[in-house]
Amino acid sequence: xxxxxxxxxxxxxxxxxxxxxxxxxxxxxxxxxxxxxxxxxxxxxxxxxxxxxxxxxxxxxxxxxxxxxxxxxxxxxxxxxxxxxxxxxxxxxxxxxxxxxxxxxxxxxxxxxxxxxxxxxxxxxxxxxxxxxxxxxx
Amino acid sequence: xxxxxxxxxxxxxxxxxxxxxxxxxxxxxxxxxxxxxxxxxxxxxxxxxxxxxxxxxxxxxxxxxxxxxxxxxxxxxxxxxxxxxxxxxxx
Numbered sequence: 001x002x003x004x005x006x007x008x009x010x011x012x013x014x015x016x017x018x019x020x021x022x023x024x025x026x027x028x029x030x031x032x033x034x035x036x037x038x039x040x041x042x043x044x045x046x047x048x049x050x051x052x053x054x055x056x057x058x059x060x061x062x063x064x065x066x067x068x069x070x071x072x073x074x075x076x077x078x079x080x081x082x083x084x085x086x087x088x089x090x091x092x093x094x095x096x097x098x099x100x101x102x103x104x105x106x107x108x109x110x111x112x113x114x115x116x117x118x119x120x121x122x123x124x125x126x127x128x129x130x131x132x133x134x135x136x137x138x
Numbered sequence: 139x140x141x142x143x144x145x146x147x148x149x150x151x152x153x154x155x156x157x158x159x160x161x162x163x164x165x166x167x168x169x170x171x172x173x174x175x176x177x178x179x180x181x182x183x184x185x186x187x188x189x190x191x192x193x194x195x196x197x198x199x200x201x202x203x204x205x206x207x208x209x210x211x212x213x214x215x216x217x218x219x220x221x222x223x224x225x226x227x228x229x
Contacts, residue, residue, distance in 0.1 A: 047212075048212065061219070061220065062218075062219070062220050063217070063218065063219045063220070064216075064217070064218040064219075065216070065217050065218075066214070066215075066216040066217075067214065067215050067216070068212065068213065068214040068215075069213060070209060070210075070211065070212035070213060072209035072212075073206065073209040073210060073212070073213060075209070076202070076205035076206045076208070076209045077206060079198075079202050079205065080202060080206075082195070082198070083195055
């Protein structure tokens with residue numbers, strides 16, 4: 001805990017400031033307050049997206065994959081989403097609708113994507129099949 | 139930060155492989171020179187297609203590519219199969 005954060009919490013404990021004032025001060029110094037969602041301060045709680053594939057017990061192949069993608073690279077790559085042609089978006093929407101998902105890609109803005117990616121810190125996907133697939137953030 | 143070094147390793151299970159540490163900063167210089175050479179053509183294409191739509195997108199390509207290249211540091215891909223092991227890592 002840094003010095004400024006400690007002082008604010010001390011003042012709160014001594015009753016010199018209210019909870020709201022402490023919250024505002026903590027936000028001003030850039031400290032994440034409890035309950036603040038990851039990414040709300042502009043910094044995600046994770047640095048890398050990891051994808052690991054390992055052979056499962058019944059797997060015939062011994063293939064292993066270990067990928068680490070920096071958050072900043074994903075964020076930079078997301079900006080290319082604006083290059084998806086309108087025709088491709090329509091086709092994707094139709095394919096999703098066929099699968100029962102009424103979803104419109106054009107309604108997702110870059111800000112929405114960025115927010116989703118920034119809040120992936122608690123996400124872990126584990127698939128146990130012939131191969132063990134694990135996707136998580138660290 | 140822009141990656142300065144890339145490690146590329148290919149190690150077959152049989153035979154000799156290689157393990158290279160490439161100073162990618164030199165590649166970025168070449169890429170920058172190439173992009174600079176292509177800039178007049180990109181600007182011309184953007185101007186010609188401005189009304190029909192893709193012109194604005196063409197102008198964005200340079201900063202977007204710069205953003206991707208700048209943030210490649212930390213990318214690590216490692217694939218191991220029964221025949222070989224391939225790794226590339228930007229630092």
